[in-house]
Amino acid sequence: xxxxxxxxxxxxxxxxxxxxxxxxxxxxxxxxxxxxxxxxxxxxxxxxxxxxxxxxxxxxxxxxxxxxxxxxxxxxxxxxxxxxxxxxxxxxxxxxxxxxxxxxxxxxxxxxxxxxxxxxxxxxxxxxxxxxxxxxxxxxxxxxxxxxxxxxxxxxxxxxxxxxxxxxxxxxxxxxxxxxxxxxxxxxxxxxxxxxxxxxxxxxxxxxxxxxxxxxxxxxxxxxxxxxxxxxxxxxxxxxxxxxxxxxxxxxxxxxxxxxxxxxxxxxxxxxxxxxxxxxxxxxxxxxxxxxxxxxxxxxxxxxxxxxxxxxxxxxxxxxxxxxxxxxxxxxxxxxxxxxxxxxxxxxxxxxxxxxxxxxxxxxxxxxxxxxxxxxxxxxxxxxxxxxxxxxxxx
Numbered sequence: 166x167x168x169x170x171x172x173x174x175x176x177x178x179x180x181x182x183x184x185x186x187x188x189x190x191x192x193x194x195x196x197x198x199x200x201x202x203x204x205x206x207x208x209x210x211x212x213x214x215x216x217x218x219x220x221x222x223x224x225x226x227x228x229x230x231x232x233x234x235x236x237x238x239x240x241x242x243x244x245x246x247x248x249x250x251x252x253x254x255x256x257x258x259x260x261x262x263x264x265x266x267x268x269x270x271x272x273x274x275x276x277x278x279x280x281x282x283x284x285x286x287x288x289x290x291x292x293x294x295x296x297x298x299x300x301x302x303x304x305x306x307x308x309x310x311x312x313x314x315x316x317x318x319x320x321x322x323x324x325x326x327x328x329x330x331x332x333x334x335x336x337x338x339x340x341x342x343x344x345x346x347x348x349x350x351x352x353x354x355x356x357x358x359x360x361x362x363x364x365x366x367x368x369x370x371x372x373x374x375x376x377x378x379x380x381x382x383x384x385x386x387x388x389x390x391x392x393x394x395x396x397x398x399x400x401x402x403x404x405x406x407x408x409x410x411x412x413x414x415x416x417x418x419x420x421x422x423x424x425x426x427x428x429x430x431x432x433x434x435x436x437x438x439x440x441x442x443x444x445x446x447x448x449x450x451x452x453x454x455x456x457x458x459x460x461x462x463x464x465x466x467x468x469x470x471x472x473x474x475x476x477x478x479x480x481x482x483x484x485x486x487x488x489x490x491x492x493x494x495x496x497x498x499x500x501x502x503x504x505x506x507x508x509x510x511x512x513x514x515x516x517x518x519x520x521x522x523x524x525x526x527x528x529x530x531x532x533x534x535x536x537x538x539x540x541x542x543x544x545x546x547x548x549x550x551x552x553x554x555x556x557x558x559x560x
Contacts, residue, residue, distance in 0.1 A: 166201040168245050169193075169540055172226065172237075172269070173252035175208035177218050179397065179430055181363070181459050182282065186252050188334055192533025193540070205246060207237055209257055229259040231268060238272035247544045249275055250536075253299060254282045255292060262291045270302035276543050279303040284313040284456045286477075288320055297321055304543055307536075309333040309457045310481045316456075329539055333457055334532035335466020335524065336433060339441040346442035355388040356507040359443035361436060362460045363396040366407055369449040369474065369493060374414045374424070376499035381423055383504045389420075392427040392439055440467045444513070445506050448473045451493045466528055468521035470513050472502055486519060 173186040190204060206223040210216055216225055224240065227233045241249060251266075259265040270277060279299055288296060300306060300321055306328045308314060314330055317323040339346060347353055360370060370391060380387050395408055408426070415424050431439070440446060446464035448471070455476040464471050465482060473479040475490040483489050491498045506513050525531075 166203070166245075167197065167247065167541065167544055168203045168205070169248045169250060169544075170205040170207055170224075170241055170246045171250050171252070172207040173209065174257050175206050175219070175223065178208075178210075178214070179363075179394075180257075182252055182254055182257060184433075185282075185334070185459060188336070188529055189250070189252075189533070189536065192334060192529040193537050194533075195530065196533040196537035203245075205244075207241075226269075228257070228265075231259065231265050234265050234268035235272045238269045238274075242272075242274045246275060247547065248540055249273060249277050250540070251277060251279045251299075251303075252282065253279050255295070262295055264291065264295050267295065267298050267302075270299055273302070276304040276547050277302055278305045278307060278540065278543065280307045280309075281313065281317075282309070282457050284308060284310070284316050285320070285454060286312075286316050293320070303327075304547075305329065305539065307331050307539070309462075310478050312477055312481050313456055329535075331535045331539075332527040332532055333459060333462035334529040335462050335527045336437050337524070337528045338467040338469075339434075339437045341438065341441070343441055346438050350439070350442055352388065352442060355386050356384050356445075357443045358387065358389045358445045358447055358503065358507075359392065359439055359464075360390070360447055360449075360460075361392040361431060361439060361463075364391070364393050364408060365396045365399045367450060367452055367455075369451045370411055371414060372449045372451075372494055372496070372499065373447060374411065374418060374420065376496045376503065377420055377423060378418050379497075379500040380503050380507070381420070384507045387423055387503075387507060389424045390427065390439070390443070391424065392431055392435075394428060394430050436463060437467065440464050440469055443469060445469070445503065446471045447503075448476075448479065449491075449493060449499070450474050450476050450479075452476060453493075462527060465520055466524040468517060468524045470506055470516045470520060472499070472506065482523065486516065489516065 171186050171190055174180045174183040176183050176187045207226050208219055208223045209226050209228050211228050226237050255263040300323055308330055309332060311330050314328050317328055377389060395405055440463055446469045448458060448461045453476045456478055458478045472489055472491060474493040479490060491502055
C-alpha cells in the first residue's frame, strides 16, 4: 500500500499553486490506478478564509500559526502516510519569506519531496537560508525548469541525483473544435492575441498595449484578449490601480475596438477553450528570474504559437526556438513579431508544429507518471532501509 500527503494551498482557493497541486494529485491518482493507493491533502489556509469551503477530509494548516506547522508534521508522523509532497513558494507560508514551513520540515519524520516553484540563480537572504534548510530536510527535490537544477547545484551544492526535472503539467487543448470555440467566443474573423492569469504588474501587459497600435495598422482585425481577475493580494493592497492603468492606455491609444478585458475568474475549461481558440499567446513578463509559468506551460501544452520575454522559464521551455523570445519593453520588436505571426500563416503553422511536439511531453498524464514513479522509488527505498534496520535489531 502507498499513501502520500500533499502540502500546499489547494482548491477551491483561487491560486495558481492550489490549481497546480489539485491537478498533480489527480494525475498521480490516474497513474496509480492499479495500485493500492491513498492520499491526503494538507491545505494551507489564511486567517481570513472560510474554512467551510474546503472538503472535510482535508487537514488544514493555518498559515500564520507557527505551532500549527509542528502539529501537522506530528499528525503525519503518527499516520500511515509514507511520503509528503510539499509545493514550495515563499509567499504561501507564514513568517518572513514563509519561514514557518521550516517548523514543519524539521518536525517531519517521513520522506519529504519538495517542489520548488521559485529558484533564484543567486539567492539572497532570507530566501537563501530558508531554501537551504528545506533542501537539507528533503529526501528529494523536484523542479520544473532544467536551469533550476544547475542553480541548486551551484548555489547550495545539491547533488544532481537528489534533483529531478519534471515539466509543469498542462491539460492540453480543448476537445471542442477550434472553429466552434471561435464562433462561441465571438472571435470569427479576428486575429486573436491572448494573455490569461491573475492580473498584476508582473504580467507586463502594458508593453503589449504599447506595441499594439502598429499591429492594428497592419492587422486591422487584431483583437487582444486579457483574461482573468486581478490577483486577490494586489486588490487588498492596491485595489484595481493596475487594471485602471491598462484601461487608460487602451483609451489613450484608441484601442477600444481591439482590446477586451475578461474580468472574471477563469475555470480550467475557460482557460483551455480560450487558449485553443486564440491565434497567438503572449507572456510579456518583465521579471527575468521567473522560474515557472503555468500560463505559458498551458499555452505550450495546448500547442499554440507563443511569443514571450526571455525570463528563466521561457528560456528553458523554448530553448530550441529562440526567435520567439523578445526583450521586455522592445516595442518595435514586439510589434514586428506579432505582425509576422498574425499575417504569415506558414510561419505560424511551422512554430505551431514545433510547439505541439514540446507540449505533448508536458501533459498531465505523462507528468503524473513521472511523479508516481519518483514517489514509489523513494517509498521503496525507505522501506528497504527500515527493513534492514529491523533485521539488524533482531540479530
